[in-house]
Amino acid sequence: DIQMTQSPSSLSASVGDRVTITCRTSQSINSYLNWYQQKPGKAPNLLIYAASTLQSGVPSRFSGGGSGTDFTLTISSLQPEDFATYFCQQSYSSPLTFGGGTKVEIK
Amino acid sequence: QVQLQQSGPGLVTPSQTLSLTCAISGDSVSSNSAAWNWIRQSPSRGLEWLGRTYYRSKWIHDYAGSVKSRIIINPDTSKNQFSLQLNSVTPEDTAVYYCVRGQIGDRRYFDFWVQGTLVTVSS
Numbered sequence: 001d002i003q004m005t006q007s008p009s010s011l012s013a014s015v016g017d018r019v020t021i022t023c024r025t026s027q028s029i030n031s032y033l034n035w036y037q038q039k040p041g042k043a044p045n046l047l048i049y050a051a052s053t054l055q056s057g058v059p060s061r062f063s064g065g066g067s068g069t070d071f072t073l074t075i076s077s078l079q080p081e082d083f084a085t086y087f088c089q090q091s092y093s094s095p096l097t098f099g100g101g102t103k104v105e106i107k
Numbered sequence: 108q109v110q111l112q113q114s115g116p117g118l119v120t121p122s123q124t125l126s127l128t129c130a131i132s133g134d135s136v137s138s139n140s141a142a143w144n145w146i147r148q149s150p151s152r153g154l155e156w157l158g159r160t161y162y163r164s165k166w167i168h169d170y171a172g173s174v175k176s177r178i179i180i181n182p183d184t185s186k187n188q189f190s191l192q193l194n195s196v197t198p199e200d201t202a203v204y205y206c207v208r209g210q211i212g213d214r215r216y217f218d219f220w221v222q223g224t225l226v227t228v229s230s
Contacts, residue, residue, distance in 0.1 A: 001172070032215060034215075034217070036217075042222075043205055043207075043220035043221065043222060043223050044154070044217070044220060045220070046216055046217060046218050049214060049215075049216040050214060050216075053214075055216075055218070087154060089154075089216075089217070091209075091215035091216060094169050095156055095170075095171040095172060095173075096156040097156065098153060098154040098155070098156070100153050101153065
């Protein structure tokens, strides 16, 4: 199974801050990496697929990068509605696996 | 717009079978571009993909190794839905369960999720 390591597990930031979350995989997955946002009591919501493609309707302050084993999710200017938990997920091979999540909290 | 509606009990007795159903509208369980997944989430295990079914000239079933010996995911084309059956449950199976549409092929991601159902395994 492909192991997913996200860091940090949590962070505190202020509105307007630039935030970067990283995801590392235990083997190369090309660009088959997706990012999801989850708010309390809700299902995860797709933000970015194929490492860097923004899902329709997602604000342009979100961006993704990387390939192989190292990936990033960047929020260029954190907004109040962005305080949530973020997960990476590999779709390269079965079993499909998720990172442990990064909780973004208000400083 | 795709919608998924999940149904099933919120409480299951240990050693019994957990059964959930997901009704699909706005897409077909026999779609050539989608797969139909079950994913669960708990504080101890995080987000865990359990398995999927999809149609590519025949029905394909793909399961996570952690549950492979006790899981069945079945499509029902007459009702346009799919189901989860997880046998011999223990309290470790307590989680929020989601039915989820996945895109497969060149672009692979989970794009539609149901709200989720908390299933508690307890006597």
